Amino acid sequence: xxxxxxxxxxxxxxxxxxxxxxxxxxxxxxxxxxxxxxxxxxxxxxxxxxxxxxxxxxxxxxxxxxxxxxxxxxxxxxxxxxxxxxxxxxxxxxxxxxxxxxxxxxxxxxxxxxxxxxxxxxxxxxxxxxxxxxxxxxxxxxxxxxxxxxxxxxxxxxxxxxxxxxxxxxxxxxxxxxxxxxxxxxxxxxxxxxxxxxxxxxxxxxxxxxxxxxxxxxxxxxxx
Amino acid sequence: xxxxxxxxxxxxxxxxxxxxxxxxxxxxxxxxxxxxxxxxxxxxxxxxxxxxxxxxxxxxxxxxxxxxxxxxxxxxxxxxxxxxxxxxxxxxxxxxxxxxxxxxxxxxxxxxxxxxxxxxxxxxxxxxxxxxxxxxxxxxxxxxxxxxxxxxxxxxxxxxxxxxxxxxxxxxxxxxxxxxxxxxxxxxxxxxxxxxxxxxxxxxxxxxxxxxxxxxxxxxxxxxxxxxxxxxxxxxxxxxxxxxxxxxxxxxxxxxxxxxxxxxxxxxxxxxxxxxxxxxxxxxxxxxxxxxxxxxxxxxxxxxxxxxxxxxxxxxxxxxxxxxxxxxxxxxxxxxxxxxxxxxxxxxxxxxxxxxxxxxxxxxxxxxxxxxxxxxxxxxxxxxxxxxxxxxxxxxxxxxxxxxxxxxxxxxxxxxxxxx
Numbered sequence: 086x087x088x089x090x091x092x093x094x095x096x097x098x099x100x101x102x103x104x105x106x107x108x109x110x111x112x113x114x115x116x117x118x119x120x121x122x123x124x125x126x127x128x129x130x131x132x133x134x135x136x137x138x139x140x141x142x143x144x145x146x147x148x149x150x151x152x153x154x155x156x157x158x159x160x161x162x163x164x165x166x167x168x169x170x171x172x173x174x175x176x177x178x179x180x181x182x183x184x185x186x187x188x189x190x191x192x193x194x195x196x197x198x199x200x201x202x203x204x205x206x207x208x209x210x211x212x213x214x215x216x217x218x219x220x221x222x223x224x225x226x227x228x229x230x231x232x233x234x235x236x237x238x239x240x241x242x243x244x245x246x247x248x249x250x251x252x253x254x255x256x257x258x259x260x261x262x263x264x265x266x267x268x269x270x271x272x273x274x275x276x277x278x279x280x281x282x283x284x285x286x287x288x289x290x291x292x293x294x295x296x297x298x299x300x301x302x303x304x305x306x307x308x309x
Numbered sequence: 310x311x312x313x314x315x316x317x318x319x320x321x322x323x324x325x326x327x328x329x330x331x332x333x334x335x336x337x338x339x340x341x342x343x344x345x346x347x348x349x350x351x352x353x354x355x356x357x358x359x360x361x362x363x364x365x366x367x368x369x370x371x372x373x374x375x376x377x378x379x380x381x382x383x384x385x386x387x388x389x390x391x392x393x394x395x396x397x398x399x400x401x402x403x404x405x406x407x408x409x410x411x412x413x414x415x416x417x418x419x420x421x422x423x424x425x426x427x428x429x430x431x432x433x434x435x436x437x438x439x440x441x442x443x444x445x446x447x448x449x450x451x452x453x454x455x456x457x458x459x460x461x462x463x464x465x466x467x468x469x470x471x472x473x474x475x476x477x478x479x480x481x482x483x484x485x486x487x488x489x490x491x492x493x494x495x496x497x498x499x500x501x502x503x504x505x506x507x508x509x510x511x512x513x514x515x516x517x518x519x520x521x522x523x524x525x526x527x528x529x530x531x532x533x534x535x536x537x538x539x540x541x542x543x544x545x546x547x548x549x550x551x552x553x554x555x556x557x558x559x560x561x562x563x564x565x566x567x568x569x570x571x572x573x574x575x576x577x578x579x580x581x582x583x584x585x586x587x588x589x590x591x592x593x594x595x596x597x598x599x600x601x602x603x604x605x606x607x608x609x610x611x612x613x614x615x616x617x618x619x620x621x622x623x624x625x626x627x628x629x630x631x632x633x634x635x636x637x638x639x640x641x642x643x644x645x646x647x648x649x650x651x652x653x654x655x656x657x658x659x660x661x662x663x664x665x666x667x668x669x670x671x672x673x674x675x676x677x678x679x680x681x682x683x684x685x686x687x688x689x690x691x692x693x694x695x696x697x698x699x700x701x702x703x704x705x706x707x708x709x710x711x712x713x714x715x716x717x718x719x720x721x722x723x724x725x726x727x728x729x
Contacts, residue, residue: 092542102599102622107541109597143330148671153589155325155332157642158649163675232682234642248681 157234165233208259208266210241210298212305218242225260228300229253229271243303251275251301259292259307266292266309275301313344313612314531314576316605316621321642324635327595327627333547334588336623337641340534340573340605341581347530348578349611352387353451354405354443355380355523356479358436359421360456360486361394366423369457369486372512376519377418383523384408389448391439392418395432396425405439427458430466433481433498437470440479447610449526449575450479453519454498455509457486464494471501480504480574482522486515488708503574505555508715529575530611536584537604538569538623543591544600552644553583555718556651576607585644595629647720650679654692654713661705670699676717688716 086095087110094105101111143152150161157166207221210228218241220226229239230252241259243252253273260267269289270277277284278299284290292298294309321335357377361370377392384390385408392403403417436452444450452474460467474481481502483495486509499506509515540546546569549559559571573582590600601623608615628634657672673696680689695709 102624103541104539105542107544107598107600109599153333154328154330155334157321157335157645158679160652162671163649163653163679165679234637234646234682235639236636248678 208309210305229256250303315343318623324626336586338584342531353449353526354389356436356440356452357392358432358454362396362427369512376515380519389443393436399431399435405442429460430463433470452481455484471498475502528577531576532608534573534607536571539602547587550585552585597626651717
């Protein structure tokens with residue numbers, strides 16, 4: 086018999102994991118697993134911030150019911166809880182919880198033909214609700230509706246306008262070629278307009294300062 | 310067992326963050342007969358118990374005749390069929406017999422006409438009596454019970470007969486046509502016999518549903534499947550759902566502290582069943598652990614095997630380093646979302662029945678949001694409409710209730726099932 090190093094239960098010698106507590110019984114350190122793994126020392130400081138606010142008494146941001154970290158949808162009201170644990174209702178989504186999703190620095194588009202001004206002139210989009218999205222530091226910006234379940238975090242997130250605005254999760258993208266800005270529809274359900282002109286599906290069109298951009302029913306003004 | 314049944318288990322992430330609090334994780338378990346030894350067409354014992362009451366007049370009864378003929382065409386001489394018609398009375402149109410003389414059977418089917426009221430228990434009694442003559446270990450028995458209305462005063466008899474059917478191994482597919490049938494009764498009949506209930510919105514769907522039921526029976530080469538999840542200490546089950554072929558909650562009674570026992574029943578070759586289990590794990594340090602072992606026990610009549618086991622460890626990896634936490638596994642999350650919709654509308658229905666209109670309305674609206682997310686515009690609209698009905702009139706419509714109940718159940722249905 087093999088004795089589990091963690092809980093002391095007796096296990097069959099062929100057992101890969103302890104029947105009682107699930108600890109691995111194979112490999113060099115049939116010792117408590119964590120010790121063996123390399124990232125033990127620096128770990129402690131790393132994960133202090135999120136748990137402090139979120140865990141132990143995590144609640145649904147919509148209805149306030151208790152939720153278990155890792156839960157995807159509120160048992161009470163059905164709200165999507167996204168990744169590990171929901172942020173308190175007040176902290177309205179500015180930093181998406183999962184660092185894993187921060188989009189790559191978009192190195193690729195820089196290389197091709199266009200000899201671009203890499204420090205792209207800062208542009209912005211101001212929604213009719215007054216919310217302003219700064220567009221700087223990248224060459225392509227995704228416009229759409231956040232979806233925690235599929236891990237979709239657009240640069241211009243229209244979630245605050247609600248589903249009735251008819252904005253798709255990946256609705257359109259704004260990008261720069263040289264000094265000219267363009268918008269491209271990304272096969273959106275409810276369409277993209279520039280100054281009341283409807284873009285063909287997946288079509289692109291130049292946008293200039295002062296232009297009105299409409300995604301579904303969500304309207305915003307483009308500025309440079 | 311030489312790989313006749315494939316058991317796979319997946320979590321909603323491959324690497325989770327080690328948290329100082331308990332956390333929930335989702336396990337998807339697929340049990341699919343894949344081996345050559347189980348790719349056989351099973352002989353079936355099909356009992357059709359059909360409502361021919363006055364309300365079936367017209368298109369319904371025409372489509373029904375057509376569907377019965379279609380089903381007969383799917384059967385072969387190794388199969389048994391019986392057809393029982395009920396209104397206030399009951400007639401055995403086709404006594405339990407092998408499907409050898411199609412022309413003669415077709416002539417009998419043409420005699421199905423509408424008349425009278427509805428006394429369903431009489432039909433079920435006669436149907437079961439016919440089917441009992443053809444029961445056999447290596448034959449898949451199923452009663453197809455079709456009705457479009459309320460039965461009169463014999464609901465309890467129907468429930469008892471359903472239990473009796475279950476004891477004989479005859480699962481009932483209880484099909485309600487249109488909007489005026491008794492949903493709780495058909496649900497009970499299906500549940501107590503180990504079968505399923507379904508809503509047929511239009512007479513056209515009779516054909517599809519009959520055809521699908523027979524195909525499922527013929528493909529059920531693996532029988533009496535039972536799934537056991539043995540949990541390690543510090544892991545507790547929160548809920549278990551069948552997600553494929555359709556969504557249903559698996560009874561809470563099956564959940565105990567250390568294991569979960571789920572009866573899966575027949576498994577169709579190449580399709581099988583999938584189960585989604587929600588587990589809560591206590592805080593643990595980083596590392597890889599077994600949280601459970603899945604064990605499936607099956608009978609394979611065609612190979613003369615019974616009590617065959619296949620097992621799989623379910624491992625979870627925890628890390629202290631947030632950057633090593635992996636993204637969600639998309640197809641698992643998709644099923645989690647679909648289950649959440651089913652759960653929401655189920656709870657909304659029971660809250661509405663209990664008179665909690667505000668909560669039910671909120672849940673229906675949330676269900677509508679999730680349905681939109683899933684691209685189910687039609688069902689989303691139905692949920693929204695029922696939320697409005699609740700708010701304005703204090704109750705939901707019968708048609709909308711049925712549409713939601715059976716529509717959300719089929720959210721996971723694969724397209725190739727729809728009109729195959």
